[in-house]
Amino acid sequence: MARVLRDGAFEGETHIVTGAAQGIGNAVATALAEHGAQVVLVDMNADGLAEAAAEMGKVAHVAPIVAAANVTDEDAVKGVIAQALEATGVVNGIVNVAGITRDARISKKSYDDFKLVMAVHLHGTFLFTREVAAQHWHPMFKANGNEPLDDGVNRFILNFSSVSARNGNIGQIDYTAAKGAIESATKTTAREFSSYRARVNAIAPGPVNTDMLAGVGEAGVAAMGRGTLVGRIAEPEEMAAVICALADPKISGYITGEILQVNGGLYLD
Numbered sequence: 161m162a163r164v165l166r167d168g169a170f171e172g173e174t175h176i177v178t179g180a181a182q183g184i185g186n187a188v189a190t191a192l193a194e195h196g197a198q199v200v201l202v203d204m205n206a207d208g209l210a211e212a213a214a215e216m217g218k219v220a221h222v223a224p225i226v227a228a229a230n231v232t233d234e235d236a237v238k239g240v241i242a243q244a245l246e247a248t249g250v251v252n253g254i255v256n257v258a259g260i261t262r263d264a265r266i267s268k269k270s271y272d273d274f275k276l277v278m279a280v281h282l283h284g285t286f287l288f289t290r291e292v293a294a295q296h297w298h299p300m301f302k303a304n305g306n307e308p309l310d311d312g313v314n315r316f317i318l319n320f321s322s323v324s325a326r327n328g329n330i331g332q333i334d335y336t337a338a339k340g341a342i343e344s345a346t347k348t349t350a351r352e353f354s355s356y357r358a359r360v361n362a363i364a365p366g367p368v369n370t371d372m373l374a375g376v377g378e379a380g381v382a383a384m385g386r387g388t389l390v391g392r393i394a395e396p397e398e399m400a401a402v403i404c405a406l407a408d409p410k411i412s413g414y415i416t417g418e419i420l421q422v423n424g425g426l427y428l429d
């Protein structure tokens with residue numbers, strides 16, 4: 161995608177992006193890499209990840225690091241943070257994008273599907289959030305005499321909610337609950353991580369043109385587009401542009417604990 165920030169805006173920074181093999185996560189990682197970040201690509205789809213890394217390598221300033229992992233696997237997440245630190249010595253930001261849906265009405269929803277959807281979205285987000293603190297930012301805070309890290313280094317967590325967290329969505333009791341929980345977790349994390357001077361925000365997209373909408377069908381997608389005020393569903397690159405802006409302290413240095421609605425006016429909070 162075209163650059164939306166100044167050239168090299170994230171030069172020297174390491175950004176971890178989950179769900180990077182396809183869809184929004186892929187667009188986000190590509191955009192961050194195009195702005196100079198060393199990206200660490202996380203996904204459970206190892207083949208897709210390798211392809212994504214090769215493609216991204218064409219526009220990235222530094223070759224992406226590939227870290228195939230399931231975001232619900234505690235040891236694997238610990239390993240990703242360790243791998244990033246070993247390779248680059250720093251983690252500036254994490255974008256928690258990985259997600260799934262298992263749509264079914266409540267009466268027909270299997271408990272296994274409910275737990276899996278909660279795990280990928282909420283537990284995955286928690287694990288990455290905890291690990292960057294446990295392995296990296298908190299030890300720095302302690303080494304700084306338990307004083308806030310006013311070192312001018314860019315630090316951020318960016319989480320993914322959905323418009324349906326606040327609006328509800330038939331068939332998605334698990335997904336909407338997980339997204340609502342991610343919004344609350346984002347606020348708590350912002351409070352705790354202020355000691356690290358890390359900004360913690362989330363975006364809540366409306367419908368975006370990815371495989372996640374595949375089950376909705378063409379007519380359903382068109383209807384979703386008509387339901388917005390801009391008259392169409394979004395492209396993944398539009399989410400990536402917003403993520404770039406939130407990751408950039410020059411634009412968003414005074415924004416933390418915020419859930420940004422990026423839904424084309426589908427739902428007005």
Ligand SMILES: NC(=O)c1ccc[n+]([C@@H]2O[C@H](COP(=O)([O-])OP(=O)(O)OC[C@H]3O[C@@H](n4cnc5c(N)ncnc54)[C@H](O)[C@@H]3O)[C@@H](O)[C@H]2O)c1
Binds near residue numbers: 208
């Ligand atoms: N597409 C939309 O309309 C929309 C709307 C609102 C919010 N979102 C959110 O945006 C995020 C990205 O969605 P998308 O549309 O790009 O979906 P997508 O299905 O295109 O991509 C999701 C990616 O996450 C990966 N993934 C799934 N489970 C994983 C796990 N356990 N460990 C590691 N990787 C895993 C998949 O392999 C895939 O590459 C999700 O959090 C989703 O809830 C999407």
